[in-house]
Amino acid sequence: MSNSTLKRQLGPWAALAIAVGTTIGSGIFVSAGQVASAAGTPLLSLASWIIGGLIIIPQMLVLAELSTAYPENGSGYVYLDKAGFRPLAFLYGWASFFALDPPSISIMALAIVSYVAPFLPFFNGIAGKVLATAIVVVLTVLHYRSVREGGFFQVLITIAKIVPFALVITIGLIFMKVGNFTVVPASAQHSSVMNSLMSGVSATTWSYTGMAAVCYMAGEFRQPNKTLPRALLGSTIIIMILYTLLSVAVTGLMPFDKLIASQSAVSDAVTYIPGFAQIASAVVSALAVVVILGSLSSCIMYQPRLEYAMAKDGLFFKIFGRVHPKYETPSISILFQVGYAIILIFLTDLSTLLGYFTLVLLIINILMYASIVFCRKRADYQPMFRTPLWKTMTALSILGSAWMAWGTFIWAPWQGLLAAIVVCVTGLPAYYYWERKHRKQQAEATSIAD
Template identity: 65%
Template sequence: MGENVNLKRKLGVWAALAIAVGTTIGSGIFVSSSQVAGAAGTPKASIIAWIIGGLLIIPQMMVMAELATAYPENGSGYVYLKKAGSKPLAFLYGWATFWATDPPSISIMALAVVSYLAFFIPGMGGLTGKIVGVAIVILLTVLHYRSVKSGGFFQVLITAAKIVPFAIVIVLGLIYMKIGNLGYTPTQNAIPLGAGIWAGISATSWSYTGMSAVCYMSGEFKKPERTLPIALIGSSIIVTILYTLISVSIYGLMPFQSLIKSATPIADALKYIPGFSNIGSSFVAVAAIIVIIGSLSSCIMYQPRMEHAMAKDNLFFKVFGHTNERYETPDWSILLQVAYAIILIFTSNLVSLLGYFTLVLNIMNILVYGSIIFCRKKSDYKPTYKCPAWIIMMAISVFGSALMAWGTFKWAPIQGLLCALLVVATGLPAYFYWNNKNKKVINNNQVNQKL
């Protein structure tokens, strides 16, 4: 019975913004400030890199907003590639996302929360830490399993909470910064400004990913024609402003040479604020726990929607398409994805290995942005939001994803290519199996109708 129950539109614009912003702002920002600084070479180049990196995301969200309002249904890139006319590519997108990206991200974040809890609670390592990580995942799973509205409300609260510590850092940083720190220029081996900005933009790209997660749940938002563009474009603007202000604050507080070498730039920068020298690390640990739990909650909420949509098309395991009649949530898709993530928590080496699949997903994202070319030719393509100068915006979007793909390829070229081959080698047989099965059902139905 649950296979024929559809998910309802229960979420509003605040929940959509919370999912987009909450997914994007994760643990990476706690270390990326020094990574961007090291790549850019100067505070000026670093700040410009954060700004341009964020501006490159806005065209991507504009393209996604047009696609999402044209097809306001769950599934994100799977739906857009399918509508563009390539079911095999659409399937491979969902196949790779499930096995190599979405559940592993739950595992990684659960373990990250535990690592920060260990700052306050000794003995959080090893098996004990993994059990605590599993417990956190299960608690959030129960929340999102039982109610999408309660899950959305929690997401709004936790996203608001995760912005508070950053706002404190920004305000205090702007008050106590030393302008001279922002004017630092190395006397030897200086990186040319243009080259530094380019390198810095590449280093910011990972921190800006996650806003399009809201498209996984396009079919569950009220007034999608309004909600989706606000969430996608609004989140890109909010995160860009937030990251830029954080970088200005940190670069102004801390000597740049020390910042580049720092593994914990925010915690180290807080030591330059009166009254924070002894509590900086504790403050960052608390902030990180809140931030990561927000991202973890968001992932558990939105990720199962893609496989649910695929299963509804009979292009994934049938059980994933079940909808709980009482709670009106994709129950089995949630439970099975979380179960896979829990298995990965106990196999952390495998989680690291799955990171090599990032190249595949970056390439798939290029195809998703490019799908707008083919979708615009379809008779059912009637978006309520139209991306301005869409060809240019699409080209910028593709460029941004290509930049990330290139960075991933340089990091692990052989591993990335092998993972791409593995996705194709396992995904295409699975696709043809389900697709042929669907054709047989259609043919049998046609024969029965004639009889």
């Protein structure tokens, strides 16, 4: 294993771009309609987006403290390990690598192709998989060769994602109809406001997932005491404002009964803008490609840092801990992760499988937020950022993650439990093997030193 480590080369803009770029994905194109349908009325739909964003803030505050206490690559793996939950820390990384991170790269690459294929039919079938692979390879080369250039690209692609949304919002606000906000569908007239609001907020939760991506690369940001808290909290506020304003624009453009039935709310809303009806599909498809490309780039950049951190601790394949002597990137970890993702591109649809394994990570996330309680008891715990009202924020973080876990469990109960069993049955033997080997190496090193 190389003795070199990853250097702190990234600044605050790259951190913010990774957080924002990871979170804003293709889901927002359909979630506006889903949230409206769940909330039942225009005003409750808008309130759901605001509350959904506010719920994430306690989680970001907890992560801001943990990440500045241990500004190392690895995110939840590091915090669970420091809290004394080393087997769970390993399972966090094990499940991420084999069941979540590379599959997510595959799914996003194929999603880009799905927006291209209607306009270029050649890219249906195997040609589409080849195109998806080519996109992944190009982004991999970028992030393999330079952390700085990868961060710069992430800033540019994130700006490219936000600008079109800002234009849709601005034009939508100009042409919106205020009367659309006063409509109360018959189906919502007898519904409880609280139940409708809870349903609406639940529908926003996945759209707000992704800001914590910066914690995977905490060891590569300059001035982590300032950069990490600002990226975590700043991205949450930016995304909450963007989503809320987009919901206002979409609701103002479309009749509400059309909105709640829409499976592509943003695209359908654009057709109500004068002069855009004929080109709405092409415009939104182009926007979707840019949006997903930004998320894909971010994932290829930050995800390999988790296995790199585990390998440096002796809890993963040793080769994953190597740092390229010239490019100063976790080159082997990047190649293995992306290589696995490319293999998955040519296999069957992975979207449903990804959902099953998500329950495992959500449950471990609950423990990750709880780890602050145990980390605060450590002698080496000296965070550069302190969470205000930390006990309350921790409790809210746990409840928010538990809410998502419950929603996932209701969606696929036995599949989620089966996925958890698979992770434990395959992961725990691997953990004990590597842990025993790591302790033996430490003992030998200590013996030689003595």
